[in-house]
Amino acid sequence: MAVEMMPANCWGKSNNPHNSSHYRGKVAGQGMSYACDYNVPALAVEVQLWNKGWWGGYDKEGTAVYRKRTWVREVRASDITDCHDDTWRTTTFHTGKDRNSRWHSVETIGRGVYVNCP
Numbered sequence: 001m002a003v004e005m006m007p008a009n010c011w012g013k014s015n016n017p018h019n020s021s022h023y024r025g026k027v028a029g030q031g032m033s034y035a036c037d038y039n040v041p042a043l044a045v046e047v048q049l050w051n052k053g054w055w056g057g058y059d060k061e062g063t064a065v066y067r068k069r070t071w072v073r074e075v076r077a078s079d080i081t082d083c084h085d086d087t088w089r090t091t092t093f094h095t096g097k098d099r100n101s102r103w104h105s106v107e108t109i110g111r112g113v114y115v116n117c118p
Contacts, residue, residue, distance in 0.1 A: 006104045008036035010043070012094035014110040017049060019118065020080055027061075027083040027115050029090035032108075035074040042097040043075040044068035052087040052112065061088075083117035 012034045020026040032047045046066045050058035062081030069075045079090065090110040097103050 006036065006040070006096055006098045006102075007100060008038055008040050008096070008098050010034055010036040010040070010094075010096050010098075010104070012045070012092060012106050012108045014047075014090045014092040014108040016110045016113045017088035017090055017115055018113075019083065019115060023080060024118060025083055026080050027088055027117070028078060028080045029088075029110070030078040031076060032078065032090060032092040033074055033076045034092075034094040034096060036096065037073070039071050039073050040096055040098050041101075042068065042070050042095075043072055044095045045075055045077045046093040047077045047079040048091050049079045049081050050089050050091065051084070058089060058112075083115060085117050086115065087112045088115050089113070 020028040048064040067077040
C-alpha cells in the first residue's frame with residue numbers, strides 16, 4: 001500500500017526513553033514531535049511509554065500523553081512514569097490536517113533501550 005505524504009512534508013519522531021533529569025526515579029520519553037515545512041491547520045501527537053515484559057513483549061506504562069495544536073509547524077509532547085530497571089521504548093501516533101483539509105497519520109516506534117534507574 002502506498003503512503004501519501006502530507007503536502008507540508010511533515011515527519012514524525014519518537015525519541016528513546018532515559019532517566020529523567022528533572023524528576024528522580026522517573027523514566028522519560030521526551031521530545032516526541034511532528035514537524036512540517038510550514039504551518040498547517042492541525043497537528044497532534046499521542047506519546048506512550050512501554051517496558052519489556054517477562055515474556056519478551058512490551059507492556060504499556062503510565063498514561064498516554066496527547067497534545068494538539070492548531071496553525072503551527074510543529075507539536076511536541078513528552079511522557080514520564082515511575083522508573084524500574086528494564087528495557088523501555090516509546091511509541092508516538094502522529095496526526096495532521098494539511099491545508100487541503102485532508103488528514104494524515106503515522107506511528108513511529110523508538111528502539112528499545114535499557115534504562116538503569118537511580
